[in-house]
Amino acid sequence: MKVIIDLIEDIRSVIEDKRDFSLGVMGLKEDEKAEFSPVWQSKLCSYKLDETRKKLFIFLGQGEAINVGAWFDVLDGLSNEEMMYEVQVSYSKEEKRQDSQLIGFGEDLSSKRYLLFIAE
Numbered sequence: 001m002k003v004i005i006d007l008i009e010d011i012r013s014v015i016e017d018k019r020d021f022s023l024g025v026m027g028l029k030e031d032e033k034a035e036f037s038p039v040w041q042s043k044l045c046s047y048k049l050d051e052t053r054k055k056l057f058i059f060l061g062q063g064e065a066i067n068v069g070a071w072f073d074v075l076d077g078l079s080n081e082e083m084m085y086e087v088q089v090s091y092s093k094e095e096k097r098q099d100s101q102l103i104g105f106g107e108d109l110s111s112k113r114y115l116l117f118i119a120e
Contacts, residue, residue, distance in 0.1 A: 001086050001101060002086070002087050002101070002102040002105075003083065003084050003085060003086055003087065004056055004075060004078065004082065004083045004084070004085050004087055005083040005084065006087075007087050007102075007105065007116075008072070008075055008083075010105045011068060011072075011105070011114055014105075014106075014107050014114070015068070015107060015109075015114060017069075018068075018069075018112075019067070019068065019069025019070075019072075020067070020068075020069065020112055021067075021068040021069070021107075021112045021113060021114050022043060022065035022066060022067060022068065022112065022113050022114070023043070023044040023058070023065055023066040023067075023068055023071065023113070023114055023116070024041060024042065024043050024044060024065065024108075024113045024114070024115050024116070025041070025042055025043075025044055025058075025060065025089050025091075025115065025116045025117075025118060026038050026040070026041045026106075026115050026116070026117050026118075027039045027040045027041070027042075027118055027119075027120045028103070028117055028118065028119055028120065029119070029120050030119060036103075036117075036119070039120055040120075041115070042060045042091075043060070043061070043065035043066075043113075044058045044059065044060060044061070044065060044066050044089070044116070045059060045060065045061030045062070045063040045064065045065060045066060046058075046059045046061055046063070046066070047059065047066065047071075049078075049082065049085065050085075051082075054084075054085045054086065055085050055086045055087070055088055055099075056085050056086070056087045056088070057088055057089075057090045057099065058087065058088070058089050058090065058116070059089075059090045059091070060089070060090070060091040060092075065113075068114055086101070087102055087116075088100060088101055088102070089102065089116055089118050100118040100119070101118070101119075102116050102117065102118060103117050103118060103119050104116075104117040105117065
């Protein structure tokens, strides 16, 4: 389980305070050797803090990708309790909402995209 503070710390350690990165997701598939390979990649366009379930949902979309710099302005205002909320990526698959736990983070420096990894 990855929480908001994990995400913030990793982003800052990898891309420092570069505010022009966007947020994306990469779906990974695990094979019989327990190795992951990329299946698809998309941008993340919106998010919602769910205080009832204590989770931050980040949604795939067709709009403009979340700008990491502007997003940090919002996240920096969260309480210590909210910083411990779990981060999940939400998307539709076969017309049903899927909420996926993060299995890791990474970056694509050439396209200025910070990636969240989920298992499909």
